[in-house]
Amino acid sequence: KAGVTQTPRYLIKTRGQQVTLSCSPISGHRSVSWYQQTPGQGLQFLFEYFSETQRNKGNFPGRFSGRQFSNSRSEMNVSTLELGDSALYLCASSLAYRISSYEQYFGPGTRLTVT
Amino acid sequence: GIQVEQSPPDLILQEGANSTLRCNFSDSVNNLQWFHQNPWGQLINLFYIPSGTKQNGRLSATTVATERYSLLYISSSQTTDSGVYFCALDSGGGADGLTFGKGTHLIIQP
Numbered sequence: 001k002a003g004v005t006q007t008p009r010y011l012i013k014t015r016g017q018q019v020t021l022s023c024s025p026i027s028g029h030r031s032v033s034w035y036q037q038t039p040g041q042g043l044q045f046l047f048e049y050f051s052e053t054q055r056n057k058g059n060f061p062g063r064f065s066g067r068q069f070s071n072s073r074s075e076m077n078v079s080t081l082e083l084g085d086s087a088l089y090l091c092a093s094s095l096a097y098r099i100s101s102y103e104q105y106f107g108p109g110t111r112l113t114v115t
Numbered sequence: 116g117i118q119v120e121q122s123p124p125d126l127i128l129q130e131g132a133n134s135t136l137r138c139n140f141s142d143s144v145n146n147l148q149w150f151h152q153n154p155w156g157q158l159i160n161l162f163y164i165p166s167g168t169k170q171n172g173r174l175s176a177t178t179v180a181t182e183r184y185s186l187l188y189i190s191s192s193q194t195t196d197s198g199v200y201f202c203a204l205d206s207g208g209g210a211d212g213l214t215f216g217k218g219t220h221l222i223i224q225p
């Protein structure tokens with residue numbers, strides 16, 4: 001069974017631009033979560049989607065948004081990019097939205113650099 | 116929210132050595148996972164272990180939920196074991212996603 005896939009793997013953007021990242025979960029998984037990893041803050045939860053609905057959201061500004069499609073694929077969007085948005089963005093999938101109950105599987109990540 | 120502390124932050128060992136990585140947490144947990152982050156950034160699942168003991172080859176893990184800690188054991192280390200090991204957990208139904216520790220950076224020297 002194929003793992004979680006993320007595209008693109010690397011991205012360079014300029015301040016003020018916007019960016020869209022994509023995540024395809026493991027076949028049969030219906031929950032997708034997004035995390036940001038930076039050297040200073042470590043791994044932080046962005047949001048979680050299940051059945052095309054955002055279930056939970058971390059402490060990030062409104063510039064960070066996402067959505068999930070009927071096939072469980074998810075996209076996250078960051079508008080008005082800032083230098084501090086440079087990070088590794090990781091997507092995780094699981095069978096259902098109860099993070100407490102289901103093992104999370106991560107994709108390879110998208111490394112975003114904002115110049 | 117729940118606090119997660121991993122120790123040691125850095126560990127340098129010779130190939131063949133054994134090691135124990137520790138994860139302390141401040142509240143009861145429903146989900147606890149150990150990950151290995153490879154040099155390219157991907158988090159590789161090692162164990163899903165909210166309680167009890169599990170073993171997978173040279174790796175094993177134990178979580179003592181009542182005492183709020185988990186241990187990851189690596190025996191007969193190989194250079195490919197190098198990387199960062201994260202403990203991640205959830206205590207409250209997933210509202211805050213998984214909370215990650217700061218990780219243990221392990222270097223295995225040949």
